[in-house]
Structures are given as structure tokens and as C-alpha cells.
Amino acid sequence: MRTGLLYFILFFVYVLVQVLLLKNIVLFNVAFCFLYIAFILLLPVEISAVMMMLIGFTIGFTIDIFYSSMGLHAFASVITAFLRNYWLKLITPQGGYDVGATPTLSEYGAGWFLVYFIPLVFIHLTVLFFIEASGFSMAGYTLLKIISSVMFTALIIFLLQSMIPKRR
Amino acid sequence: MERLFRFIFEYRAFFTFLFLEILCAWMIIENNQYQSTTYFNSSNKVAASILNFSQGVSEYVSLRTINRELSAENALLRTELERKAATPPITAGESIDSSAVSRYEYVSAKVVSNSTEFYKNYITIDKGRLDGIMPGMAAIGTEGAVGKVKSVSDHFAVLISLLNTSDMVSSMITRTGHFGTAQWDGRNPRLINLRYIPRHALPVVGDTVVTSGYNAVFPQGVRVGVIKRCTLSEEAIFWDIELELAEDFGKLSFLEIIKSNLKHEQDSIQNITIGNNR
Numbered sequence: 001m002r003t004g005l006l007y008f009i010l011f012f013v014y015v016l017v018q019v020l021l022l023k024n025i026v027l028f029n030v031a032f033c034f035l036y037i038a039f040i041l042l043l044p045v046e047i048s049a050v051m052m053m054l055i056g057f058t059i060g061f062t063i064d065i066f067y068s069s070m071g072l073h074a075f076a077s078v079i080t081a082f083l084r085n086y087w088l089k090l091i092t093p094q095g096g097y098d099v100g101a102t103p104t105l106s107e108y109g110a111g112w113f114l115v116y117f118i119p120l121v122f123i124h125l126t127v128l129f130f131i132e133a134s135g136f137s138m139a140g141y142t143l144l145k146i147i148s149s150v151m152f153t154a155l156i157i158f159l160l161q162s163m164i165p166k167r168r
Numbered sequence: 169m170e171r172l173f174r175f176i177f178e179y180r181a182f183f184t185f186l187f188l189e190i191l192c193a194w195m196i197i198e199n200n201q202y203q204s205t206t207y208f209n210s211s212n213k214v215a216a217s218i219l220n221f222s223q224g225v226s227e228y229v230s231l232r233t234i235n236r237e238l239s240a241e242n243a244l245l246r247t248e249l250e251r252k253a254a255t256p257p258i259t260a261g262e263s264i265d266s267s268a269v270s271r272y273e274y275v276s277a278k279v280v281s282n283s284t285e286f287y288k289n290y291i292t293i294d295k296g297r298l299d300g301i302m303p304g305m306a307a308i309g310t311e312g313a314v315g316k317v318k319s320v321s322d323h324f325a326v327l328i329s330l331l332n333t334s335d336m337v338s339s340m341i342t343r344t345g346h347f348g349t350a351q352w353d354g355r356n357p358r359l360i361n362l363r364y365i366p367r368h369a370l371p372v373v374g375d376t377v378v379t380s381g382y383n384a385v386f387p388q389g390v391r392v393g394v395i396k397r398c399t400l401s402e403e404a405i406f407w408d409i410e411l412e413l414a415e416d417f418g419k420l421s422f423l424e425i426i427k428s429n430l431k432h433e434q435d436s437i438q439n440i441t442i443g444n445n446r
Contacts, residue, residue, distance in 0.1 A: 049181035071195030
């Protein structure tokens with residue numbers, strides 16, 4: 001119950017940071033930072049796929065309201081949330097996950113964490129930008145946006161994660 | 169029946185996935201329609217208030233520039249007013265053109281949220297239905313055309329920015345009088361393309377492009393931009409023209425919504441004569 005409340009508060013923190021701060025920070029007109037993806041990725045491992053998708057939909061939809069982009073972030077978030085659990089299963093570290101574990105840098109190390117979150121961020125942003133471009137007519141420029149945004153977003157998530165001290 | 173339920177339950181993750189994605193896809197398609205009446209966008213009261221707060225902070229920083237621009241515009245309008253007053257009054261026997269009398273009304277609004285980096289950019293403003301804003305109205309900034317109203321709530325409205333790849337504005341090169349369509353290509357927020365200017369026209373760099381007034385959204389003669397580059401390839405039917413936008417969307421903080429009092433009349437007469445195929 002306590003963790004539930006914690007994530008409830010975290011939800012609003014992520015949304016507010018995204019729409020008040022990061023919405024205004026776009027580097028070179030192409031590099032976006034969608035930090036809210038981290039909220040989906042850092043949820044406890046044991047959460048079921050259905051619950052993951054509902055949470056993903058909720059945060060995506062909330063972000064959409066602020067970006068006036070109905071359904072766009074929600075669509076990408078549901079995909080990310082859906083794939084997350086399969087991906088977690090595929091890259092299970094030796095000894096498996098502990099009960100109540102979260103897939104974070106402090107618990108499983110930098111190497112594992114990079115393998116875990118970069119592909120998911122990449123998929124999320126690829127889906128997002130190609131739908132936003134409504135097609136492949138601007139593929140080159142869209143790809144530039146995707147790659148620079150993945151780098152920017154991943155860098156911020158990684159920095160924030162490495163600031164959290166090791167628990168054990 | 170029981171088997172069916174068990175099947176659905178077994179693959180509940182996949183079905184939830186399918187259901188949510190179809191829902192999202194439907195919302196995306198709905199939102200891409202011009203003049204949709206969505207409630208869940210940044211014209212939503214809570215969202216707009218939060219964005220308004222955020223904008224207030226950044227606006228405070230750029231207050232000096234905003235003041236300078238507004239006072240410059242004031243001076244310009246005052247000069248215009250003086251000139252109008254200096255012209256002799258209409259003499260008897262000459263009737264006032266009915267279409268020119270209060271054809272357009274202006275409502276000033278503050279930008280609450282704006283973006284220039286996406287392919288489909290939207291602008292949120294702090295005026296809505298209660299201020300007489302309706303979908304389809306035009307928005308102009310201090311320098312030129314900005315966009316048109318997409319959806320409204322009671323106190324806020326969302327505009328489709330000119331920097332939206334699905335927005336098209338009927339435009340005209342003032343010097344030659346040729347008509348074309350201004351449409352953004354999604355890259356540089358300072359440049360916009362002007363399409364469908366025929367081969368025989370002779371645009372040159374530096375020509376001013378204004379709205380044509382053909383679609384009744386914008387009044388005629390609102391500045392869109394200045395031609396920055398124009399090329400004509402060997403077999404092309406149309407010129408390849410790039411305009412430097414008059415309005416700097418990165419600095420947009422105040423704008424005016426234009427209420428066209430005769431829009432309905434123009435639309436309905438066009439529909440009667442040429443059919444509803446615009």
C-alpha cells in the first residue's frame with residue numbers, strides 16, 4: 001500500500017516535470033526529452049502486463065492532454081508497457097528478480113540497466129515520432145529526431161538513476 | 169461460451185493491448201480532423217491553468233521584448249489612425265461599401281502554450297467560447313498570420329499553428345498577384361513553403377506574400393512571409409518557393425483572434441454555387 005501511494009505521487013511528479021520543464025527544453029529543434037517513459041520503465045517487476053498497460057495508457061493520455069496530441073503518447077506508452085514485461089523476462093539477470101524488485105540501476109548495475117532501458121526508449125520514440133509524422137514521407141528527418149531524442153532522454157534517465165544511492 | 173471467456177482470459181494481456189491501441193488510434197485519427205471538438209486537450213481547464221502558470225514564468229523573463237513589440241505596434245496603429253483621420257470624409261451620394269463595414273472583429277489573447285518542434289504544432293490561448301471564440305476563426309500575431317482555431321472550451325482554445333504540416337493557407341504574392349498555398353514541411357520553424365505558383369509567374373527573392381482571403385478564414389492581406397528562395401526546375405509545373413515567416417513562432421506571446429462577421433455568408437454562397445467540396 002505504501003509503495004502504491006509512492007507511485008501515485010511519482011506519477012504527478014513525472015507529469016509536472018514533463019509539462020512544466022521538459023516541454024520547453026528541445027535541443028537544436030530535434031532532441032526531445034520524454035522523461036515520463038522512465039515512470040513506466042521503473043515500475044516494480046512483478047506488475048502484471050494488463051496493469052502495466054493501464055498505467056502506461058494513463059500517463060500517456062495525461063501527457064497528451066498537455067501536448068494537445070490526443071492519443072499519440074498514450075499509443076506509444078501502451079506499446080512500451082506491453083513490451084516491457086516480455087523484455088524483462090528475456091534479460092532476467094542471474095538468480096532472477098527478487099520479490100518486489102524494481103528494474104533500476106542501483107539494483108542490477110549500469111550494464112544491465114542500459115540493456116534494459118535503451119531499446120525500450122528507442123521503440124517508444126520510434127513509434128511516437130513516426131505516428132506524429134503520419135507516415136514515412138519525412139523518414140530522414142524523423143529518424144534524426146528519434147536518434148537525438150533517444151540520446152537526450154536516455155542520458156537524463158541514466159544521470160537521474162546514477163544519482164540514486166545503492167540500496168544494499 | 170465458457171470456452172470463449174477462458175480464451176479471452178488466457179490472452180487478456182493481448183486483448184487489453186489491442187483494445188487500448190485501437191482506442192488510441194481512434195483518438196489520433198479524431199484529433200487529426202480539422203475542427204474536432206475534443207475536450208481532452210490543452211483547452212481543458214486544469215491543463216490550461218497549469219500551462220498558463222508555466223508560461224507566466226517564462227513570459228516574465230521576456231517581458232522587455234514583448235513590451236517593445238507592443239509599443240512599436242501601437243505606434244504603427246496610431247500613425248495609421250492619423251492618416252485615416254486626415255482623409256476627407258465621405259461626400260454625400262457616395263455610399264459606404266456594406267462589406268467593408270465591421271467585417272472583422274479582433275479579440276486579443278495570450279498564448280498559454282506553444283511549440284515549434286513537432287510536425288503538428290498547436291497553440292493554446294487564454295480566450296474561449298465565452299469570449300466569442302469559435303472553431304474556424306483566424307489568429308494573427310503582431311507580424312503576421314499565426315493559425316486558426318481548432319477547438320474551444322469555455323475559457324481556453326487550441327489553435328492549429330501555421331507550423332502544422334496539415335494546415336494550408338491560401339496565399340498571394342502581392343507584386344505579381346498569383347495565388348498559391350502556404351504549407352509547412354515540418355523542418356525549420358522560420359521557413360514555410362509556398363506551393364502551386366504557376367510556371368509563368370515571375371516571383372523574385374524579397375517579394376511579400378500575404379493571405380488571399382479566398383477561404384474566408386483569414387482576411388485578405390495578412391502577411392505570411394517574404395520569399396527567401398525560389399527555384400524552378402526543368403520540367404516542374406510549379407515554382408519551388410520558400411518563405412521566411414513574418415511571425416517568429418518561437419517568441420509568440422500575444423495574438424489576436426479575428427471574428428469574421430461575414431464568414432457564414434461567404435461560405436453559404438460558395439456552397440450554393442460550387443457545392444460543398446472544399
